[in-house]
Amino acid sequence: MILPYQTRTITGKNLVTTRLGTWIILTNEELSQLCTNTLEDPLRERLTLTDIIITEENRDRVLSNFRRLNANLGAAPSLHIICVTDRCNHNCTYCHASSPEATGVDMSIATANKVLDVIFSSPAKHLTIEFQGGETMINWMVVTHIVTQARRREATSGKHISLVIVSNLSLIDNAKLEFLSIHQVAITTSLDGPASVHDANRPFLGGGRSTHKSVMRGIELIQNHYKKQGKPAPLSALCTTTRASLAHGPAIVDEYARLGFEIIHLRPVNPVGIAKKRWDLVGYTADEFIAFWKTAMDHILKLNRSGIRIIERQAFMMLQKILAFRDPMYLGLMNPSGAGRCVLTYNYDGKVYASDEARMIGEDIFCLGSVDLGYEKLARDPIVAGLVQASILDNTCGSCPYIPWCGIDPVLTYAAYGSIIPQIPLHRMHQIHQAQFDYLIEQILTHPDPFSAFYLWLPNLDMTLTRARLGDRILALDMR
Numbered sequence: 176m177i178l179p180y181q182t183r184t185i186t187g188k189n190l191v192t193t194r195l196g197t198w199i200i201l202t203n204e205e206l207s208q209l210c211t212n213t214l215e216d217p218l219r220e221r222l223t224l225t226d227i228i229i230t231e232e233n234r235d236r237v238l239s240n241f242r243r244l245n246a247n248l249g250a251a252p253s254l255h256i257i258c259v260t261d262r263c264n265h266n267c268t269y270c271h272a273s274s275p276e277a278t279g280v281d282m283s284i285a286t287a288n289k290v291l292d293v294i295f296s297s298p299a300k301h302l303t304i305e306f307q308g309g310e311t312m313i314n315w316m317v318v319t320h321i322v323t324q325a326r327r328r329e330a331t332s333g334k335h336i337s338l339v340i341v342s343n344l345s346l347i348d349n350a351k352l353e354f355l356s357i358h359q360v361a362i363t364t365s366l367d368g369p370a371s372v373h374d375a376n377r378p379f380l381g382g383g384r385s386t387h388k389s390v391m392r393g394i395e396l397i398q399n400h401y402k403k404q405g406k407p408a409p410l411s412a413l414c415t416t417t418r419a420s421l422a423h424g425p426a427i428v429d430e431y432a433r434l435g436f437e438i439i440h441l442r443p444v445n446p447v448g449i450a451k452k453r454w455d456l457v458g459y460t461a462d463e464f465i466a467f468w469k470t471a472m473d474h475i476l477k478l479n480r481s482g483i484r485i486i487e488r489q490a491f492m493m494l495q496k497i498l499a500f501r502d503p504m505y506l507g508l509m510n511p512s513g514a515g516r517c518v519l520t521y522n523y524d525g526k527v528y529a530s531d532e533a534r535m536i537g538e539d540i541f542c543l544g545s546v547d548l549g550y551e552k553l554a555r556d557p558i559v560a561g562l563v564q565a566s567i568l569d570n571t572c573g574s575c576p577y578i579p580w581c582g583i584d585p586v587l588t589y590a591a592y593g594s595i596i597p598q599i600p601l602h603r604m605h606q607i608h609q610a611q612f613d614y615l616i617e618q619i620l621t622h623p624d625p626f627s628a629f630y631l632w633l634p635n636l637d638m639t640l641t642r643a644r645l646g647d648r649i650l651a652l653d654m655r
């Protein structure tokens with residue numbers, strides 16, 4: 176049986192995908208054979224090997240690949256984001272946070288204990304607890320309380336806990352680092368690029384010192400600490416792209432490479448909360464972001480060819496889906512949305528939201544209630560079902576071949592357009608995702624070296640399958 180399929184022409188070749196995530200590249204003549212059901216070998220054989228045609232022999236493999244590609248569908252909330260304070264000593268152009276002197280915006284120990292009760296009631300075996308703010312280290316007492324209690328509960332619950340703290344690193348010192356190291360807490364910081372870009376995006380509240388210098392001090396402290404222990408530092412960084420970043424893609428990538436980061440996530444700023452209010456200052460069109468992202472990607476692939484290992488996280492997650500049937504469990508690429516299904520976010524005041532974005536939009540439309548309700552009631556809130564229904568791409572994306580790999584966050588859709596149902600041709604994230612998928616497929620098809628680079632990004636690829644998908648193109652590569 177031939178699976179229902181959709182097509183897109185890229186650089187003169189035809190990408191054919193099925194809703195199950197299987198795909199192949201066909202010439203016009205081959206596509207014509209498929210469309211008119213006049214298949215002959217070896218094309219029929221290629222279509223069977225790539226699971227476009229289902230037989231008794233490949234049926235189980237197709238189902239197991241589909242399950243792996245969509246692992247999030249059977250998952251319980253495993254990512255738990257805790258906003259321990261809304262206070263911050265930075266005044267970033269795209270972020271709303273309260274001043275360090277604000278009162279009533281820190282999580283209390285009593286609320287933290289209720290948050291832990293909810294988290295440990297999730298049926299997920301592997302739980303990730305991520306501390307967010309404001310600047311998390313301003314409420315260090317609650318961070319340490321949650322970390323020690325989570326490790327204690329881990330020992331008796333049979334669950335596996337990963338802990339991550341997101342921080343601007345301005346307040347990190349040896350004592351805090353020692354605590355994080357002992358309790359195996361990974362650290363994520365914000366780094367928007369070299370000093371000129373980072374300082375423009377992320378000034379200290381009240382101006383003055385360079386936040387770039389401050390984050391460099393923190394990164395160095397962490398890297399030296401783990402170097403002394405002979406371990407790789409569990410440190411990563413997040414990059415937010417604002418209008419001030421657009422002209423500096425390669426320089427931003429170089430800054431990450433210089434500091435030894437092997438992953439950079441070039442995220443667009445979303446018109447949410449304060450960024451929406453300051454859109455004239457921080458915002459840009461989808462086309463402007465796409466041009467920035469492609470320039471940065473070209474630079475990354477150039478660095479890869481010169482032996483420098485650095486990958487772009489959005490591209491990496493898309494490639495995991497395209498090339499390896501792997502679900503990166505990333506909220507921004509889930510179909511339907513994982514907000515409230517895979518992620519829960521706890522505000523400092525005990526309110527629980529469907530995602531971190533839901534907390535930040537400035538209204539409580541996606542608030543599931545208070546921690547006092549307990550896990551069962553929160554997880555079954557009808558808001559979660561509404562978010563799922565609104566974000567099923569099969570309902571909104573027609574015959575787009577990227578449906579098996581794509582995702583549109585309904586919370587961000589609501590924040591930007593006032594409705595949770597995406598109007599696809601005009602939707603900003605659709606335009607960005609489509610251009611990113613096009614770029615990746617185009618690179619695989621036209622550039623031998625980038626394909627080699629992607630192959631290095633995913634070293635355990637099934638090359639027989641990859642050869643069958645690409646047909647004569649990869650055979651031409653073999654002959655180089």
Ligand code: SF4
Pocket residue numbers: 568571572575576577578581582583599604605606608609
């Ligand atoms: S959002 Fe756009 S790129 Fe993604 S599946 Fe829908 S139409 Fe395709």
